[in-house]
Amino acid sequence: MKKAIIFTRCSSSGSLESRQDTTRQVEDLNHYADVNALTVVKVFQEHISGGKTNKERPLLQEAFSFSLENDIDVILISELSRLGRRCDEILESIKWLKDHHINCYFLKEQLSIFSPSGKENPYLTIMCAVLGTAAELERETIYYRLKSGRDKYVRDGGRLGKPKGSGIKTKDQMATEYKSILKNLRTGQSVRNTAKITGFSPSTVQKVKREFAL
Template sequence: MNAVIYARVSSTNDRQSTDRQVSDLNGYASKNDINVVKTFEEHISGAKRNEERPILCECLDYCIKNKVDILLISELSRLGRNVDEVLANVKRCKDNNLNIYFQKENLSIFQADGTKNPFLNIFISVLGTCAEMERENIKFRLNSGRAKYIADGGKLGRKEGYRKPKEQKEVEYKEVIKELKKGTSVRRAAKLCDVSVSTVQRIKAEFNL
C-alpha cells in the first residue's frame, strides 16, 4: 500500500515545526507495512480556505493523479479548521477513492472492508463546530482584554521610534526571503507565507531582493 504524508503547522517561522508529525506518521506507516512515497509539509493557518493553501492543493492533486492508496495526517485539524472546507476535502477524496487516515482520532474515510466510515462526517462536524466556538471565545477574550487595556489608558502598538532588528527579521521572515530569492512574485510570496503584501515589499527592499 502506497501512502503520502501531509503535515501542517500554522507558524510561518521557526516557532513551530512539522518534524514531530512527520516522524509519528512515518512510525505508523512502518508498523503497518505502508510505503510512504512522498511527504508534503506546509506552514500556513488551517483557517485559510482550501484554495489559499497551495501545498495542500498540490498534495491532493498528487495523490489523485498518482492513485495513492492513503493520505496520512496526524490529526483532523491539520486538514483544516473550517468544517465546510474539511468536508469538501473529504468529499473530494471519497469521490476519487483516496483514503485518509487521521492518526490522533484513529479515523479513516474508508474502513478495512472498503466501506465508507459512517461516523466520519458526524465526527468532523461536531469537532469542527467545537473548534470554531473555541476560536470565537478566544477572539472575544482578546478583544475584551484589549478594550479594557485601552480604557485604562494603555496604548497599543510599538513604542515610538522602535525598529525591529534586521537579524530578527531575517529569522522571522525566513520563508519570505527564501521565496523572494527563488524569484517568487511579491503577491505570491505573501500568499504562500501568510503575510501581507506590504510586509513582503518591505522585506524585499530591506534585503535588496
C-alpha cells in the first residue's frame, strides 16, 4: 500500500470551533485514504492564519520534510486553501512537491499533482492559479468584514478579549474537541500511537486519557 500523510489547517489556534473543523478534515481524509487503499502514517494539524507565508508555517515545512525523509507517496489535504491563500505561495509549494515527486491530493477540488500512472497533471497549475486567486479574494473579504464588525463593536462600547474563565473546557467540550483521540484510545491504541495518528501531542492525549479514565 502507498504511504500517505494528512495535512489540515484551521485559522484559529485555540477555539473549540477550529478543533471541530480540523477533526472533520481528518475524518474525511481518513475515509478517502481507506477507500483508496492508502496507509496514513501521520496527521499534521496546523492552527494558524491562512495569510501566513510558507516560511511562517513551521508545521507545513515539517510535513514536507517528513514526506521527503519517509518516502511518503501522497499528502492528503481537504482543499486547496488549506495549503495557502496566496496564489504565489500555493504555486511555490506545488513546485517543491513536483520537484521531489511527492503527490498531493486536494479532496474538495478532486485535484492531484500526479495521476495514478505517475503522469503530471497538465491542468493543475492553471487550476491552482485560478483557485488560489479566488482564495486571496476570499481572505481579503473576510478581513474586511471582521475589521468592520470589530470596529462597530468597539464604537458601541464593547470590549475586546476573552471573558474571564473562557479557557476552561467542560467534559462535553473535551469529548467533542478530542473525538479522534477518544476513538483511538477506546480501540486500545497506546498514547504514543494515538498521538501519531491524530496529530495531537502525547501530553494532550495523556490528559484526555486521564480525564476520561481510559
